[in-house]
Amino acid sequence: MSLTLSVDTARSSLQATSEQISVVSRNIARVNDSDATRKTATIVSGPGVGVSIPLIGRTSNQLLFNAYLTANSSSQAQTSITSALDQLQNTVDDTDAEHSPAALMAKLSASLQTYSGDPQNSAVAASVVSAAKDLSNALNSASAAVTQVRQQADSDIATSVSNINSLLSQFQTLNNQVIKGTSNGSDITDVLDARDAVLKQLSNEVGIRTVTRDNGDMAIYTDSGVTLFDKSPRQVTFQQTANLAAGATGAAVYADGVPIAGTPHIMEIQSGKLAGLVSVRDDIAVTYQSQLDAMAGGLINAFAETDQSPTPTLPAAAGLFTYSGGPALPPSDTLVPGLASSIKVNANVDPAQGGDATLIRDGGISNPGNPAYTYNTSNGASFTGRIQDLISSLGATQTFDASTQLPTSSSLSDYAKNSVSWLEALRQSAGAEADYRSTVAQRAASSLSQTTGVNLDEEMTNLLDLERTFQASSRLINTVNDMLTTLLQSFS
Amino acid sequence: MITPTFISTASLSSETKASIARIQQRLVDAQTELSTGRYADVGLTLGAQTGVSVSLRQDMDQIQSIKDTNSIVLTRMQGSQAALNTLATTSQAFLNALTPAQSSGSIKDTLVQQAQASMQSLQDQLNTSLDGQYLFAGINSDVKPMDDFYGDPPSDGAQAIKNAFVAKFGMSPDDPNVSSISASDMQDFLNNEFSNLFSDANWSANWSAASDKPVNSRISRTETADTSVTANDNTFRQLTQAFTMISGLGFQNLNSATQQVVMQQATQLVSNGIGSLTKVQSFLGVTQQRVSDSNDQIDTQIDFLNKSIDGLESVDTAAVTTKISDLSTALEAAYAVTNRLSNLSIMDYLTS
Secondary structure, three states: OHHHHHHHHHHHHHHHHHHHHHHHHHHHHOOOOOOOOOEEEOOEEOOOOOEEOOOEEEOOOHHHHHHHHHHHHHHHHHHHHHHHHHHHHOOOOOOOOOOOHHHHHHHHHHHHHHHHHOOOOHHHHHHHHHHHHHHHHHHHHHHHHHHHHHHHHHHHHHHHHHHHHHHHHHHHHHHHHHHHHHHHOOOOHHHHHHHHHHHHHHHHHOOEEEEEOOOOOEEEEEOOOOEEEEOEEOOEEEOOOOOOOOOOOOOOEEEOOEEEEOOOOOOOOOOOHHHHHHHHHHHHHHHHHHHHHHHHHHHHHHOOEOOOOOOOOOOOEOOOEEOOOOOEOOOOOOOOOOHHHHOEEOHHHOHHHOOOOOHHHHEOOOOOOOHHHEOOOOOOOOOOHHHHHHHHHHHOEEEOOHHHOOOOEEEHHHHHHHHHHHHHHHHHHHHHHHHHHHHHHHHHHHHHHHHHOOOHHHHHHHHHHHHHHHHHHHHHHHHHHHHHHHHHHHHO | OOOOOOOOHHHHHHHHHHHHHHHHHHHHHHHHHHHHOEOOOHHHHHHHHHHHHHHHHHHHHHHHHHHHHHHHHHHHHHHHHHHHHHHHHHHHHHHHHHHHHOOOOOOHHHHHHHHHHHHHHHHHHHOOEEOOEEOOOOOOOOOOOEOOOOOOOOOHHHHHHHHHHHHHHOOOOOOHHHHHOOHHHHHHHHHHHHHHOOOHHHHHHHHEOOOOOOOEEEOOOOOEEEOOOOOOOHHHHHHHHHHHHHHHOOHHHOOHHHHHHHHHHHHHHHHHHHHHHHHHHHHHHHHHHHHHHHHHHHHHHHHHHHHHHHHHHEOOHHHHHHHHHHHHHHHHHHHHHHHHHHHOOHHHOOOO
């Protein structure tokens, strides 16, 4: 009965080949899907009859996959920092455009100098006021831009958190299918691909580590070790803050009840978009904001007016620049949050608001009705003493709050200059770091894809082989059939 | 079916896509650099050095404005010098007329006229204005320093002389009886009552609306200087005293001994005045020199600052041009490779 056995074997080969062709077609169908891995159908020759395909294999490389997750998270964190820094850089702009507070301070000083050359001319006085307005507007809008960046980061954190939650619940579904498939031996390769894809997306948001168990079950932890998924997803929570004006702090992100970002904690996450956004919201933008506030405070103090009476009794008062708390002066060396957003040119000196611009020369901006603050007591039209004082005090050394990460003792214009340096240095190093990390992430992605992805040429050559096997098996059956026919005919 | 050198089709095409995007980004930057001559993103390139560039520009703004105001100040001082020169000429001419008048009687009539003309010239020069600013008014530059001595009604100064004269001699200077005033009485009057009219307090009260404080200007980043002369300077008081002595005390009707006293006094005052006028002119000249020195220095500084900013921010155009051509070549190569790769498929070689 060996002929019948041959037919059975050939038939099993036909079946196995069709199955292999179906695997090839699955591979080809997902050739451009970066999440798809290459599937292989392994042929086993059984002890009994013919060949069979006990299971579909999946090319995977856990090491490369983990490397990709880490590299991707760390690149995402840096990318969100760089893009926030680029937004903050708009407040400084190109050095040539001279829109930065530092450049506008120099312009104000220059216009004061021009005024000192022509103090009788009230049009020149008005141009000093307009230079002062440019400066206060620049500080206002820079402060608003910083708040905007923080607000944006806060709302991005909320988006990121809701992404994490939805990815975790997707993960649960897929993970259950994997466990079930593993136990009953069905083909779970596509489910594993989908589960890995979810992990890749999750690594965009937060740095993760995974642990796989025997039954295919997987647990996810943050890079700091807080459980995100173990049998069931853990709730990640975050309360968005409506108004993140200067001085306001944003809420923390909790996973499984543990703070993972937004507040100093031992379990703080290190990477992922979430980590980057939190560092923008709570660190970089806040420091820059405090630098702007210190500049505003320095300006108000530099232009303050003192009691000019022979025996001074009145306190110094805010002059050309004032703020919501004026005319009392803000403390010179401690930070007043929100000063940069409320600094403005005193209405008493602003011709557009009915003020008198020549008060810059004469003094008494703080209180035009009180002669105590008048510097130009003889009312000379070419009195330059006060203007010269103002120019010097813009260049005089002041003490600044130590928390702003800039030298605490410098002139106001140097402080503004240092702030530009601080921002650009940060931008430069963050940009270089982001380039490096994204290159690493790209390399990790491409090594992963090269190892586990599909090559069309290979699939096509496999297809040729399979075609030949199929033809040969069919031919075999045909030949056995011919032989049997010949045999039957010889008996008739 | 793992082969030793395996590459997936997806990574093959994504690699070429990524490399084309990278080259294009660099090409855009290089083109910006070529058109502006500066780095495409100065802040990103300079990093912490950006502050230096900002600070150089701050300095530039400041010294440029000092240079601008210096040119205004210089113009004003030149105007003052011209006025002082005219005054010096006038005073010298008056002195030249005084000397022979003391010996010959005939010129005495014209002397009064000359004194009047000189006084007129003095107040005209002290009232010189430039662009609405009175040059000799000190910081009260919006006020005309000298009232018209010959105006109607007479200026406070003219009135004060007349009052003092009447108080002393009991008659007006216009009275023909002034010939009876003795030389010693006149000498006494000139030394006390008359000279008192030109004291600090009386000068400010009756003659000049100028401020004692001269205009002070910042002429370099560290220096300030007084850049005007005020009409309250003793020079102008002496000259006024001399001119009005001849023109306002009924000189033509005085007896010749008294005339002699007045002329002697006037001669002394005018020659002192001319001397101190020279001092005033040289004081102003020194300041002019300082301002123009400072301007020269500023020119050098601006030059230096421009070079420093260029050194920080500008790109080497030749290098950028080479870079652009390199990048274009690389981009063309990348396109060619992409095209070849997409054509290079086993599908084309499989025949059914």
